[in-house]
Amino acid sequence: MAAKPLGEFGRIARFFAPLALPGGLKLRDDVALIDGRRGEQYVLKADAIVEGIHFFANDPPADIARKLLRVNLSDLAAKGATPVGYLLSMALPRSHGDRWVAAFARGLAADQKKFHIGLFGGDSDATRGPVVLSLAAIGRVAKGRAMLRSGARVGDIVYVSGTLGDAALGLAAIKGQLGRLPPAVRRHLVRRYRVPEPRLALGRRLIGVAHASADISDGLVADLGHICDASCVGAIVEATRLPLSAAARHVVARAPRRIRAALTHGDDYELVFTAAPRTANRIATIARAAGIRVAAIGRVTAGRGVRVLGAEGRRMVLRRTGYRHF
Numbered sequence: 095m096a097a098k099p100l101g102e103f104g105r106i107a108r109f110f111a112p113l114a115l116p117g118g119l120k121l122r123d124d125v126a127l128i129d130g131r132r133g134e135q136y137v138l139k140a141d142a143i144v145e146g147i148h149f150f151a152n153d154p155p156a157d158i159a160r161k162l163l164r165v166n167l168s169d170l171a172a173k174g175a176t177p178v179g180y181l182l183s184m185a186l187p188r189s190h191g192d193r194w195v196a197a198f199a200r201g202l203a204a205d206q207k208k209f210h211i212g213l214f215g216g217d218s219d220a221t222r223g224p225v226v227l228s229l230a231a232i233g234r235v236a237k238g239r240a241m242l243r244s245g246a247r248v249g250d251i252v253y254v255s256g257t258l259g260d261a262a263l264g265l266a267a268i269k270g271q272l273g274r275l276p277p278a279v280r281r282h283l284v285r286r287y288r289v290p291e292p293r294l295a296l297g298r299r300l301i302g303v304a305h306a307s308a309d310i311s312d313g314l315v316a317d318l319g320h321i322c323d324a325s326c327v328g329a330i331v332e333a334t335r336l337p338l339s340a341a342a343r344h345v346v347a348r349a350p351r352r353i354r355a356a357l358t359h360g361d362d363y364e365l366v367f368t369a370a371p372r373t374a375n376r377i378a379t380i381a382r383a384a385g386i387r388v389a390a391i392g393r394v395t396a397g398r399g400v401r402v403l404g405a406e407g408r409r410m411v412l413r414r415t416g417y418r419h420f
Contacts, residue, residue: 122324123243124169124308130234137175137233137240141166145224148361149288150268155194156201157288158227163205164292166231168309168363171297173240175233177209182216185226209294241300241307241367246325250305250368250394253377255293255386257339258314260286262359263352272345282341290363296384300367303376307367313358316416318366319400328397333357333404337389357402358416368394 100108111121117128117138126138143165145151149158163180170177182202186195206212214232264287266272267280275283292309300307306325308317315331322329336356338346346352369377374390381388402410 119242124320125173125175125240127240129237133237134234135237135240136178137170137173137235138230139166139169139233140228140230141169142226142228144226151224153288154201155197156204158225159198159201160205160289162227162229163202163209163211163231164290165311165363166229167209167211167292167294168290168311170231170233171292171294172307172309172365172367173233173235173242174297174301174307175235175240176298177211177294178232178234179212179214180232181214181230183218183228184216185219185221185223187221187223187225190225209292235301239301241297241304243306243308243321243324245304246306246321246327246329246368246394247370248327248394248396249371251371251374251390252318252329252331252366252368252392252394253304253388253390254310254314254337254364254366255296255381255388256291256362256364257337257342257387258310258362258364259336259342259346259353259356259359260339261290261361261363262287262355263342263345264288265359265361266352266355272349276344279341279344282339283345286339287361290361292363293365293384293386296365296381296386296388299380299384300365300369300377303373303380304367304369307365310360310362310364310366312360313416314362314366315357315400315402315412316360319415321366321368322394322398322400325394326398328395329392329400330395331357331392331400331402333402333410335389335391337387337391354412357410358412358414360416 114121117126127135130136264283267283306321310317404410
């Protein structure tokens with residue numbers, strides 16, 4: 095009888111965690127930390143996006159570039175880091191000529207200006223397969239101050255930034271799964287899927303306040319689950335408290351089951367973090383200063399795993415907790 099596949103995180107734990115340097119945090123977080131100068135640490139993050147998985151072949155090249163950079167900056171935001179620079183690797187088919195690359199580079203240039211970051215170097219290759227783009231982002235944070243997954247404490251409040259589910263609904267809209275939508279609703283959802291907003295200003299302000307933090311790339315329940323696993327705690331999320339945009343509320347009002355997009359689908363790139371109840375007023379002040387909405391959606395508990403409560407406090411049964419590559 096064939097052995098059950100390990101899956102993405104099983105592979106990481108078995109094959110790659112034994113290879114990790116101390117700064118790799120046993121590969122239980124989504125970044126690495128190495129000492130820099132003047133009491134700083136460098137925060138290292140690498141992520142890739144693949145045509146047909148993370149973006150569509152006909153997406154604007156500038157939007158693809160911005161998504162690639164921003165999904166990596168989102169991980170820096172979750173640690174409270176300030177971006178420094180990045181390395182870029184590209185594997186392109188011959189059909190993607192100079193015009194495509196020029197538009198891609200314009201997207202990078204726009205975001206370099208927006209986020210005060212620059213290119214250090216990288217690699218470029220040809221492929222007969224789909225486009226594969228990889229970026230390694232480098233940030234800096236005061237030594238010992240990075241917000242990791244492993245600091246959540248029983249009794250903490252669970253918070254999220256922004257709104258959830260927009261990106262998943264945007265993907266569904268592109269695939270024609272939502273029927274006819276008002277143009278403004280469709281534009282908002284599709285834009286959120288194509289060009290996420292890394293919450294760098296919020297992340298920096300949360301240092302010393304949040305006990306644990308992660309960005310929501312695979313889905314709220316999955317990424318909060320990573321915090322719980324690293325911190326050896328559990329969590330309860332109240333689905334009725336999930337922050338939804340007006341566009342998402344429009345979709346959910348017509349199809350209530352779509353609320354699961356805010357729970358288990360990825361690509362939101364918002365922050366999920368935990369903090370002591372006594373810091374609620376301070377977090378509200380931080381959110382106003384950063385110009386981003388923050389919502390309390392649950393609490394950290396003893397035990398393990400994430401439980402989601404729906405209407406009238408009944409536990410929701412989820413067939414999956416988030417996106418998995420394997």
